[in-house]
Amino acid sequence: MADVPLYVISEHTSSERRITPSWTIATLRSKLEPITGVPPSSQKLSLKTAAGNIPIEAADEDGTHLTSFPLAPYAELHVVDVRPAAARVNYNDTSGVEKYVLPEEEYEKKTDSVLAWKKAQKLGRFDPNAPSLEQARIAAHEQEIQRRGIQVGKRCRVGGEDDRRGVIRYVGEVAEIPNSLGAWVGVQLDEPVGKNDGSIGGKRYWGEESQMKHGVFVRPERVEVGDWPVLNDLEDLEEI
Structure with missing residues (x-):
């Protein structure tokens, strides 16, 4: 059978994926781990259809193929992480991620930066007339x-x-x-x-x-x- 496009939805992800009906449930779980970040043993799978939510589970998941379920194109495949909240990885927390800071000398060499654009347009501190314009404004206030x-x-x-x-x-x-x-x-x-x-x-x-x-x-x-x-x-x- 041809691959079926489904929307894979989890707590942190939502994307369109092509699912092969000949996969077993165990294979599907292993494929979903790098997509959702949820280990296979902690996944609760369900297929949302017009008839309602259909659990994707079986006593023998290594021998049960996805052809046993109504895989309709662009249906929603929901992946719920059943682990306790404290055991889940918070992918939205970036406090522990090391930030990369481009060295100033490297930034000044770039030709597609805001700094390069200001230099080309002679704006701000790159405006050769900037000092005289500032002095003119100061003088105008004093005259007033x-x-x-x-x-x-x-x-x-x-x-x-x-x-x-x-x-x-x-x-x-x-x-x-x-x-x-x-x-x-x-x-x-x-x-x-x-x-x-x-x-x-x-x-x-x-x-x-x-x-x-x-x-x-x-x-x-x-x-x-x-x-x-x-x-x-x-x-x-x-x-x-």
Whole structure:
């Protein structure tokens, strides 16, 4: 008889395999061990068909052939490991597998790596204009600070939003902000509508620790210096 394609399914594997009907059950078990990792003596086999699950077992497995079972193409052959959980091999645990790390000098020689692609495209540290671009961004922030008259102690509003008024408490670099090249402006807002309490990444730039978030760090172009008084929410209420 011709081989029959079946789906072999176990706890850790699922694959299509061709099964020869002339095999005995014992032969099938031995063939399944390298596929599933389950020893023949610990395998509980069943064939899932339209009529239900049919156990593949016999008193004499060395003399019982698979022709005794309804092997339908693409039926599911389930392999259950009957060993106690502690005795099974955990194939998903890679903690004991030695990791291979490609030496840096070998990686730099490769022509199909991300590093090689960055070199070819002149990106990141391979961009010959990178230093000048960084300096240009730093200079642009400094120019905005001078042009806008940004100084510690001055009143301002942030982002053009009239309800975000406050006092400038810090002007300079903030290393705790990712990609923070250039100057930032730290503003203590009048209302607790900020992002922090004057500290960021564990470093305090002004004030004392507080649960109220009056602080915000923004780029100079978002700060508008002016005589912005503290808003009085009761100002527009009629007298009673």
